[in-house]
Amino acid sequence: MRTLFCAAALSALALTTASFAEMPSGGTAWNITADLTTEIGARPAGSAQEAKARDWAVARLTALGFQKVRIEPFTVTGFVRGAETAELTAPYQHRLHITALGYSGPTSKGGLSGELVYFPSLEALRAAPEGSLRGKIAFIDHAMTRTQDGSAYGPYGNARRQGPGVAAGKGAAGVVIRSIGTAHQRNPHTGAISWPDGMKPIPAGAVSLPDADLIARIARTDKPMSINLVLEGKAQPDMPSGNVIAELPGRDPSLPPVLIACHLDSWDLATGAFDDAAGCGVITAAALRAQEKGQALRTIRVLWAGSEEIGVFGGAAYAKAHRDEPHALAMESDFGADRVWRVQFRFAAANKPLQDRIAAALAQMGIAVGPNRANGGADVGAITAFQKLAVIDLDQDGTRYFDLHHTPDDTLDKIDPSQLEQNVAAWAIVLEIIANEAEAILPAD
Ligand SMILES: [Zn+2]
Structure with a gap:
């Protein structure tokens, strides 16, 4: 730019x-x-x-x-950031460009593998039944756009700030979000998570916008998705x-x-x-x-x-x-x-x-x-x-x-x-x- x-x-x-x-x-x-x-x-x-x-x-x-x-x-x-990789393993194989969000919990050895469940918005995730994400990995999408005054960051940024805590509260083992950003370079955007008091952090990362587009396209086919996450950063x-x-x-x-x-x-x-x-x-x-x-x-x-x-x-x-x-x-x-x-x-x-x-x-x-x-x-x-x-x-x-x-x-x-x-x-x-x-x-x- x-x-x-x-x-x-x-x-x-x-x-x-x-x-x-x-x-x-x-x-x-x-x-x-x-x-x-x-x-x-x-x-x-x-x-x-x-x-x-x-x-x-x-x-x-x-x-x-x-x-x-x-x-x-x-x-x-x-x-403190550690190794970070993500691979979509089903229905198609793709290496994704991911970065851990600040205060993400670490994955254990070998990473975290599981079903990836698509939510078009944070509000859709909030509406998911309690316990419905047990052992699964939530994907939170959003539709942030460029604005002169930056006002989109407040509401859409909540997918990063609050989304991981909402997903963990419903039993999710991990969470991936569309980066809180507006450029289609294949760069993920980091940023801090606000975990609810007393909640144990789960692994949480953001993928680049092109990778999020890929996940959204596959989600529309209703084919089950799975992912492997390695996010080794942790709070110190x-x-x-x-x-x-x-x-x-x-x-x-x-x-x-x-x-x-x-x-x-x-x-x-x-x-x-x-x-x-x-x-x-x-x-x-x-x-x-x-x-x-x-x-x-x-x-x-x-x-x-x-x-x-x-x-x-x-x-x-x-x-x-x-x-x-x-x-x-x-x-x-x-x-x-x-x-x-x-x-x-x-x-x-x-x-x-x-x-x-x-x-x-x-x-x-x-x-x-x-x-x-x-x-x-x-x-x-x-x-x-x-x-x-x-x-x-x-x-x-x-x-x-x-x-x-x-x-x-x-x-x-x-x-x-x-x-x-x-x-x-x-x-x-x-x-x-x-x-x-x-x-x-x-x-x-
Ligand atoms: Zn700043």
Whole structure:
């Protein structure tokens, strides 16, 4: 999906023999994204790679002039991937492209073999009689489509988050889902499962969309299907993780800081360029740019959260550690690197003039205003809910986000430098206004 290039990048490419991937654009957001994905790469929650990424982040934020740069450690139950294969064994033989979902239970030696029972949706699985899947493997299909605002991920993503628990509750020995994704490359998409409390995890994997299409076609013939699964990854408790926090101090330290967040961890299948190295690049570059005309009134605090992907542990740890410390407002960038097309607020009526000022500044960039119900994002979710903070969402174009999300294809070459810079520009406009606002900013009721 390298369809979008900025004109400057194209002309530079024409003038040199360097490949696009070797050519830095020089911006802070690009440099963070390129260097983090090159020098560290995949950084799964709780891993040694994530620990290296924290040290890398401390060094980079310090070099960029941030102050009070520190790591706030916590421990997590991580997921360590093992061997993973799947073979449809009847009525036809096919090797499938599969990946384990986060917190899948492991298969035993030789794998798990059994009848594969097709469900066209999570709702169809929920309607299956209790105990009807005993010893069988459930297949959960769905019909997720591309959307600009990414809104399909909420409902269709439940096939991954909740589907394995629903299948296990009906006696299933294993579960396979159509990847929660929108591209027909033969890449499976991983992502975490939420098991109901006390439930023993069963093996659970996602197959690529073409493999899911194959299973759906065969299911329509009513011929019995069977599958062999080898999914040896498993949960591992007590792994070290942590948040990296840094600040650009404001002129008035008595005013609560503006909190802006991204997440430092990534899934293990790729280098996590879209998800979420780019987000860290955007917020950090924008914080610096918002200060270019001089030190802001309020402190801008950046949170590069750890262990988001497997359950937003960094966001929870941040809220616990900082629950008694007031914050002015929270924002987050965790939806790839494509352009900002809309701003949403969650502001009280009293702050409408401020909202209008921000909206007018963003209108100059062609950014539209959405409804007054921004949600802030995963990593600031806990502190926002606890302190009832006002939030602003800069909504990015999510049309191709779920082509890449949680796949081996989430790599640097997918980032369009011009769209990345558009994000920085939009964020800097908002931060400059917010960080210089003396009045308290209140959320909508
Ligand atoms: Zn993310």
